Amino acid sequence: MSASDTARPSTAATFFAGVRSAYFSVFFLVLAGTYIGMGALAHGVGLSSWWLALSTILVWAAPAQLILISGLGSGASLIELAIAVSLSATRLFPMVVALLPLLRRPGTRLRDMLMPTHFTSISMWVESLRLLPKVPPERRIAFCNGLATGYMSTAVVFGFCGYYLAAGLPPMLSGALLFLTPLSFFLSTVRNSRTMIDKTALIIGLVLGPAFAFWKLPLDLMWTGIVGGTAAYVVHRVREASQQ
Amino acid sequence: MNAALWPYLILILVGVLPNEVWRLLGLVTARGLDEGSEIVLWSRAVATAILAGVIANLILFSAGELASVPLPVRVGAAVCALAGYFAIKRSVFAGVVAGEAALVLGSYLFVR
Numbered sequence: 626m627s628a629s630d631t632a633r634p635s636t637a638a639t640f641f642a643g644v645r646s647a648y649f650s651v652f653f654l655v656l657a658g659t660y661i662g663m664g665a666l667a668h669g670v671g672l673s674s675w676w677l678a679l680s681t682i683l684v685w686a687a688p689a690q691l692i693l694i695s696g697l698g699s700g701a702s703l704i705e706l707a708i709a710v711s712l713s714a715t716r717l718f719p720m721v722v723a724l725l726p727l728l729r730r731p732g733t734r735l736r737d738m739l740m741p742t743h744f745t746s747i748s749m750w751v752e753s754l755r756l757l758p759k760v761p762p763e764r765r766i767a768f769c770n771g772l773a774t775g776y777m778s779t780a781v782v783f784g785f786c787g788y789y790l791a792a793g794l795p796p797m798l799s800g801a802l803l804f805l806t807p808l809s810f811f812l813s814t815v816r817n818s819r820t821m822i823d824k825t826a827l828i829i830g831l832v833l834g835p836a837f838a839f840w841k842l843p844l845d846l847m848w849t850g851i852v853g854g855t856a857a858y859v860v861h862r863v864r865e866a867s868q869q
Numbered sequence: 870m871n872a873a874l875w876p877y878l879i880l881i882l883v884g885v886l887p888n889e890v891w892r893l894l895g896l897v898t899a900r901g902l903d904e905g906s907e908i909v910l911w912s913r914a915v916a917t918a919i920l921a922g923v924i925a926n927l928i929l930f931s932a933g934e935l936a937s938v939p940l941p942v943r944v945g946a947a948v949c950a951l952a953g954y955f956a957i958k959r960s961v962f963a964g965v966v967a968g969e970a971a972l973v974l975g976s977y978l979f980v981r
Contacts, residue, residue, distance in 0.1 A: 651961045666933070676876050683885045688923065693884045695932070697876075703883050711887035716923065719916035721895025726904040735900075742896045743889070747920060754913075797976060800934035804946070804972050805965065807927035811947065812954045812964040814920055822910065826917040834922020835929045846922050853918030858911045 639764040643771020646756065647779070652748040655809040656776055657783040659687055662802040663694070664787020665794055670698035674788040681780050685746050687806060688713045715847050719854070720750045727757050728765045737766055744773030751813045821864060826857035942975035 634642065647653060660681070667677040672694065684690050689710045696706040721742055728741055753769050760768045787794075818824045830853040837845035902909050928947050929940065946968045953967025954960065 651965060654962075655965070662933070672876060676880065679877070680880050680884055683880070684888050686888055689884065689888045691932070693880075697879070703879065707883045707887045710884055711890065714888040714891045716916060716919040717888070717891040718895045718898070719912040719919070721892050722899045722902070723909055723913040723916055725896065725899035726902050726906070726909050729899075735896075738896060738899075742892050745892055745895070747923075750916070796934045796937070797973065800938055800976070801969055801973055803931065803933050803935040804938075804943070804969060807924045808947065808950050808965050808968045809961060810920065811924045811928075812950060812961040814917065814924065815951070815954065816959060816961055818917070822914050823917055826914040827921045830918035830921025831925045833918070834925045837922070838926050838930060846919050846926075849922035850915040850919035853921070854911060854915030857914040857918065861910075861914075 634764065636764065636767045639760065639767040640771035640774075643768040643773075644775040645771075646752070647772050647775025650752060651809055651813070652752065652776060653779055655805045656748065656779045658802045658805040660780045660783040661787035661790065661794075662799060663687070663690060664784045664789075665791040665799065666691070666694050666698075667784070668788045668791035670694055672697065674785055677784050677788060678781050681784055682777065685743065685777065686714060686717065687746075712844065712846065715844075716747075716850065717745055719850065720747075721745050724750060724753060724769075727753070728769060730762050733766075741766055741769045741773075744770065744777070746773070746776070747810055748776050749773045751810070751817055755813075755817055820861075822857050822861040825860050826854055829853035829856055937980075938972060938976050939979055942972065942979055945975060946972035 663681075664674070664677060667674070677694075680690055680693065684693070692709050692713055693706060696709065701709075724745060725738055725741065728738065749769065749772055752772060756772075757765055757768070814827055818827050830849055833853050834846065834849045837849055842848060899909075928943050931938070931943060935943070949971035950964045950968025954964030957963035957967075
């Protein structure tokens with residue numbers, strides 16, 4: 626092996642650096658807590674633990690899983706459920722569009738992007754945007770795949786734990802576990818919002834999201850994104866123009 | 870059809886496909902875009918605004934056992950989390966611990 630080969634970490638080493646960074650991030654605890662709650666919910670609804678594990682791997686989006694499992698439990702119509710799941714997933718579109726250009730280099734094949742595309746979720750997206758600038762460009766796909774593998778394995782394992790603990794969870798603990806998701810997403814988004822455009826989008830979104838939901842505006846989250854994101858983008862352009 | 874496979878068919882048709890279609894649409898749209906392009910900048914702002922909306926809705930319109938915690942306690946706990954985050958070296962972990970402690974304490978003080 627030449628000196629230039631050893632100067633940079635290998636793809637496998639970067640993958641495991643991603644896995645390790647997942648296990649030592651706050652999202653490890655958050656996913657553990659969230660999926661203990663998800664396991665208890667799946668148990669209550671009468672789905673099998675293997676069904677839950679498969680849904681975690683294939684859906685890989687906690688809000689969509691929550692809608693699906695609680696909907697199947699309440700006997701909602703399958704068409705309505707599919708629409709609700711799809712609406713909750715619209716956020717994945719701009720997330721993938723913002724993430725993939727950070728991973729691509731000249732010569733990157735489309736199939737190399739398939740795993741990071743499927744792995745895109747709030748936790749992976751937030752941590753990737755924070756950590757990727759420190760990762761060499763040619764290793765970023767491996768890092769993202771490692772990071773998401775770490776998170777996904779955590780979610781699957783604790784889903785099983787919650788499933789078999791279900792009967793013994795006190796209500797106060799279930800409530801506290803459900804609170805982990807919004808709290809950690811909130812604080813990690815605050816941490817990631819360093820630029821004016823991110824800060825503006827965050828603040829407008831916090832206000833518009835509940836307002837649109839309260840007014841029962843159809844496609845409320847999509848409009849929150851389009852209105853809030855565009856407003857933040859316009860503020861950013863106006864500031865840039867005024868500084869020149 | 871085997872009844873044991875029915876939940877798995879529902880999982881694919883009602884859970885996986887309606888969810889994954891947005892990721893694949895993102896994959897197709899992102900082709901050829903570079904990381905500093907205006908569309909990518911705008912997409913990031915849209916994603917951040919949606920994420921903020923999701924967070925606020927989870928706190929204000931809670932589901933499950935969390936709904937039994939009064940709204941002012943939930944909002945107060947989120948504010949405590951933010952205060953904890955800024956007070957303790959911008960640590961997300963410290964903020965989450967502060968928020969959870971405030972939620973449990975608030976529930977005991979105000980629910981009974």
